Amino acid sequence: MKKKKKIESTFKNMVLTLLIISGVAALSLAFVHKITEEPIRKAQEAKLKKALSEVLPQFDTVEVKTMMPPTGKDSVTIYTAFKGGEKIGTAVRSYTYKGFSGLIVIMVGFDTKGDIINTAVLFHAETPGLGTKIERSNSDFPDQFKGKNPATFKLKVKQDGGDVDAITAATISTRAFCDATQRAYDALKKEGGIEQ
Numbered sequence: 001m002k003k004k005k006k007i008e009s010t011f012k013n014m015v016l017t018l019l020i021i022s023g024v025a026a027l028s029l030a031f032v033h034k035i036t037e038e039p040i041r042k043a044q045e046a047k048l049k050k051a052l053s054e055v056l057p058q059f060d061t062v063e064v065k066t067m068m069p070p071t072g073k074d075s076v077t078i079y080t081a082f083k084g085g086e087k088i089g090t091a092v093r094s095y096t097y098k099g100f101s102g103l104i105v106i107m108v109g110f111d112t113k114g115d116i117i118n119t120a121v122l123f124h125a126e127t128p129g130l131g132t133k134i135e136r137s138n139s140d141f142p143d144q145f146k147g148k149n150p151a152t153f154k155l156k157v158k159q160d161g162g163d164v165d166a167i168t169a170a171t172i173s174t175r176a177f178c179d180a181t182q183r184a185y186d187a188l189k190k191e192g193g194i195e196q
Contacts, residue, residue: 055109094184099176101125131173
């Protein structure tokens with residue numbers, strides 16, 4: 001029986017082995033990325049469409065504009081909705097980094113006067129059972145924003161001098177939700193999206 005020749009443990013052989021393993025891993029990652037890219041894009045589009053339908057009345061067309069808010073490090077996207085050629089409302093994709101676990105992304109729908117039609121949470125990593133109550137599926141917390149105009153309704157929790165009832169044991173998440181909603185309203189005002 002022939003003995004298998006053992007590969008010598010030299011620096012050259014170790015580097016070559018590491019390069020081969022890294023190359024296989026890189027090709028595998030590229031392959032997985034390629035096959036998951038389209039499904040991920042479609043899922044994101046579906047989530048956006050769902051959020052727009054939740055925060056706006058039924059519409060025919062939407063104009064999209066992205067802008068950088070005066071205070072912030074990410075862009076805000078404004079979706080102006082039309083039905084029969086007439087503007088019926090605006091949705092603003094807004095964000096905050098003030099959540100208990102960091103980033104929260106929401107969609108806020110406004111009518112032409114600036115009143116909030118509805119809100120939808122697009123992303124968060126808040127504490128399950130507490131901060132997750134910012135979502136409509138977990139509590140009625142978002143309902144207190146419906147029909148309110150941020151020009152007169154202070155988007156701060158009551159203990160900070162505002163008009164918002166905080167989520168019990170999740171004041172940080174509540175403050176963050178208010179911050180993202182205020183950022184959405186500020187972007188709407190800046191773009192002239194409110195009729196006088």
